[in-house]
Amino acid sequence: MKLNPYLNFAGTCEEAMTTYAKVLGGEIVAMLAYGDMPGENPIPDDMRKKIAHARLIVGDQVLMASDAGPEHYKPMQGVSVTLNISEPAEAERVFSALVEGGMKIMPLEETFWAHKFGVLVDRFGTQWMVNCEKPKE
Template sequence: MQMNPYLIFDGRCEAAFKFYATCFKGEIVAMIPHRGTPAAEHVPQEWQDKIMHARLVAGDNVLMGSDAPPDRYEGTRGFSVSINTDDPTEAERIFHALAENGEVRMPIQETFWARRFGMLVDQFGIPWMVNCQKPA
């Protein structure tokens, strides 16, 4: 079994996934707009080129997402996407990449459980936690 975050955007999914591909050194393997699909008839004309489904692969990790039409977009509440790495340098790199034009909620730093931990909301409104645990 594998669990994958599925992020919903306000029309900026394509830009977000291009940004995440850089942050996570991943590859976008799907970027499907509504236009030309059976879903096209369910969204307004101005929404045809917005993303119905996106998929990013970074190593063994998968991040998926789509754009929600304005009347269905609810924003982000009650969750954070958690990134875990064993390398404090990589934790720092990912944190600072995601924080570009975003809002840092807790600067990345050492904590009682982690060599590095930080929290932020990225420029697309997605909350993230970056964690590099201390060895057991």
């Protein structure tokens, strides 16, 4: 069994997933717009180019997402996507890239358990925890 997050966006899914693929070094293997869905589903004009489903592969991990219609979208609350990164320099690079245009909640710094740990909300509204643990003794 594997768990993977499924993020919802208010119209920025394609940009967010493209950014995440670049920052995290992943590959987008699916990006389906509502207007390209099969069947006779009535799609409002303002949603035709929005993303119904996206799938990003990073190593053996998966991050999925879609754009929610305005009547269904709620900003993310009470959850973070955690990135466990083994090298401090890579943790710094990823944190800096994700926080660009967003907001730092906790700066990336040393803690009692980690070489680097920080929390941010990116410009798309996703909260991330970047963690670079110290080796267990």
